[in-house]
Amino acid sequence: MATYVLVPGAGGGAWYWRLLVPELQARGHEAIAVDLPAADESAGLTEYADTVVEAIGNRTGVILVAQSMGGLTAPLVCTRVPVALLVLLNAMVPSPGETGGAWWTNTGQAQAMAEQAAREGRPVPAEFDPEDIFFHDVAPEVTAExxxxxxxxxSQKPFDDPWPLKAWPNTPTVFLQGRDDRLFPLPFQRRVVQERLDIPVNEMPGGHLVALSRPKELADRLEEYRIRNIGSNVS
Known part of the structure; x- marks a missing residue:
């Protein structure tokens, strides 16, 4: 049995993983979805990492999966507890000293999002539309829920904190990107990940919220990474 620890993105809710958890459990694994203190105005990246570390406890051989903004937190966890594999999912990749707030401008995310919309023939909404950006490929009943x-x-605090590590942790890292992500388009992520981590970007169908739109396919992909990087005998 492997242990998957699932770190959500902005909003910090363990609920995001509600469809993936049973898929991993059905494959015989432990799946821990972490609730981050997103509503706490005093909680920054250190407190986010503390929360994940506490959820891991004394477990070893953990597979840490980090969605979107979770990419700011998960590497910090890797420096504190044994993590066998880090899977970044549609994630932000910070540079040393960079704040999460500065990341958007530094990486050119807004331009990349607009260019992707133009390639797909979609208008760019005058205001940010979560349903258009996040839920375009999520089933209507799941979206409604x-x-x-x-x-x-x-809260703004974790976006104001400079990313504290001097370098990426020495943890095997895999990057998985939804090829239909409208927030962080695939070409954008390929460039950013190449520049900052120098590792390949794997892709799968789905938008930014693939754990909600394609949980079975995501579980299959995570299992593939587990077997390839750790082996089939994980206890």
Whole structure:
């Protein structure tokens, strides 16, 4: 049995992984979805990492999966507890000393998002439209369930914190990107990940919220990475 620890993106809700968790459990593994203190205005990257470390406890051989903004937190965890494999999923990749707030301008995310919309023949909304950006490939009933929860709070503090590591941790790292992601388009992620991590970007169908739109396919891909990087006998 392997242990998957799942770190969400902005909003910090373990609920994001609700469809992936049973898929991993059905394959015989432990799956821990972490709730981050996203609504706490005093909680920054250190507190986010503390929360994940606490969830891991004394487990070893952990496979850490980090979605979107979770890419700021997960590497910090890798310096504190044994992590066998880090999987970045549609994730932000920070540079040493960079804040999460500066990341957007430094990487050229807004231009990349607009260029992707133009390539696909989509208009760019005058205001950010979560349903258009995040839920375009999520089943209507799942979208309705998520939207019924209301907007999830996300404090500014972790975006203001300079990323504290001097270099990426020495943890095997895999990057998986949804090829239909409208927030972080695939060509954009290929460039950023090449510049900052110098590793390949793997792709799968799906948008930014692939754990909601394609949980079975995502579980299959995570299992593939586990076997390839760790081996089939994980306990």
């Amino acid at each position: 998520v939207l019924a929860r209301g907007e999830q709070s996300q």
